[in-house]
Amino acid sequence: MSREKDDLGRYHSPALLILVSLANGSKHGYAMMEDIEDISGVKLGPGTLYGAISRLESRGLIVPLDADTRRRPYALTGEGRRFLQTELDRMQSWSAEGLQRLANT
Amino acid sequence: MNLIARILVNLYPPEWQDRYQDEFLAVLEQKSIDIQDVVDIIVGIFDAYLNPQKGWEMNTTPERKPVTYFTLGSIPLVSTILFLLGVLSIQSDAAASILFVLAALPYFILPFVLAANKQRRIAIAWQAPVIAIGIDLLLLLLTGPISMNRWVASLVFQTIYVTVGIALILANIKDNGLPRPLSILGITLGAVWAFYHCVLMMNLRSPHVVDTLSPMLGLLAVLMLTFQFTWMLGIFIWLIIRKRTLPTIEQA
Numbered sequence: 001m002s003r004e005k006d007d008l009g010r011y012h013s014p015a016l017l018i019l020v021s022l023a024n025g026s027k028h029g030y031a032m033m034e035d036i037e038d039i040s041g042v043k044l045g046p047g048t049l050y051g052a053i054s055r056l057e058s059r060g061l062i063v064p065l066d067a068d069t070r071r072r073p074y075a076l077t078g079e080g081r082r083f084l085q086t087e088l089d090r091m092q093s094w095s096a097e098g099l100q101r102l103a104n105t
Numbered sequence: 106m107n108l109i110a111r112i113l114v115n116l117y118p119p120e121w122q123d124r125y126q127d128e129f130l131a132v133l134e135q136k137s138i139d140i141q142d143v144v145d146i147i148v149g150i151f152d153a154y155l156n157p158q159k160g161w162e163m164n165t166t167p168e169r170k171p172v173t174y175f176t177l178g179s180i181p182l183v184s185t186i187l188f189l190l191g192v193l194s195i196q197s198d199a200a201a202s203i204l205f206v207l208a209a210l211p212y213f214i215l216p217f218v219l220a221a222n223k224q225r226r227i228a229i230a231w232q233a234p235v236i237a238i239g240i241d242l243l244l245l246l247l248t249g250p251i252s253m254n255r256w257v258a259s260l261v262f263q264t265i266y267v268t269v270g271i272a273l274i275l276a277n278i279k280d281n282g283l284p285r286p287l288s289i290l291g292i293t294l295g296a297v298w299a300f301y302h303c304v305l306m307m308n309l310r311s312p313h314v315v316d317t318l319s320p321m322l323g324l325l326a327v328l329m330l331t332f333q334f335t336w337m338l339g340i341f342i343w344l345i346i347r348k349r350t351l352p353t354i355e356q357a
Contacts, residue, residue: 009156029132045142046110046132047149050125058158070131 008059014044014052019061019076019084026065026075029053056080110138113146121153124160154275263306270299287339294332301325 008015021027021035033044044052053074056062061080065073076084110133114126136142273295277288304322 029128030135033132033136045145045149046129046136046138047142047145047147047152049132050129051149051152054121054125054153054158058160067128070127072128 008052008055011048011052011055014048015056015061016084016087017042017044018049018052018056018074019080019087022062022074022076022080023084026073028068028071028073030071032074107133107138109143110146113143113150116150118153118157120157260306263302266302267299267306270295270297270302273298284339284343287336287343290332290336290339294329294336297325297329297332301329 017036017040018032020039021032027035029046029049033046033049037043053062057064057074059079060077061083062074063077065075067073111130114129114133115122117126274292275295277291277295301322304325
């Protein structure tokens, strides 16, 4: 799992945002951008979005569905769901640690 | 900005375009594109060349028309006419002649970079002259700033040509369908080209550096022209001995 994370390089954060966006159902590219901006305030550029999508797809974390006209929706795979769970647990862990340290100073 | 973004999409690697272009364009149509998005797309293009992902080659593309000699041949022809116009006007108007010569250069190089790089999707090489004309128009539009600010003009020109050199190297590093000697020649040309213009760029801050390097600059210029014309000649010969038209993806 950590190897996959390392492989995502500077696309790690955009990739996680995409996985979170797909966690409640499949979405096409533009819908992901809108959803990600709504839930995180982050505006993903189209180049970054597709840089992350291509990495996630090649690692089997998301899968393309049949295209709705030219807009192709993507869905999480089982591996993608496990990867997202691991990453969110990890973030929750160090987030709690950070808050704890702040509270102690 | 949307038009610029749509043109830029064609600079992604052909395998990427096969897989993502349609849906990417659909996203661009729904979104209002600003300058940040354009920069983001340019970064994405470099990333796609440097970090190709597995699975891009698994998809099919619709049938595309092959490009004929007329298309490829007309580009250097226009380039040569512009170049000669520039040379002929040297006596009467030095500034205009330099502009013509500079404006001609993208015609010489860029179509071949794109054609070589998109050999499997050669049908879209029609975009090469469009991009070359775009660069030419940009250079011509810079006439005003050139006369007002030589420093800015030099920086723009040298940056463009360093980029062209790097593009040449990138286009020839991977298997682009050209014979190996032509690819090696293309890489060498790109390296000399980029280095030559990097040295010229040094002139912007320290003119004396270029003065002391002038013998080497002369040598580099000769090497650059030699490589350039050998490379172009090689590509023409290769086209002639290969077949009448370049292959479409179905034929490749």
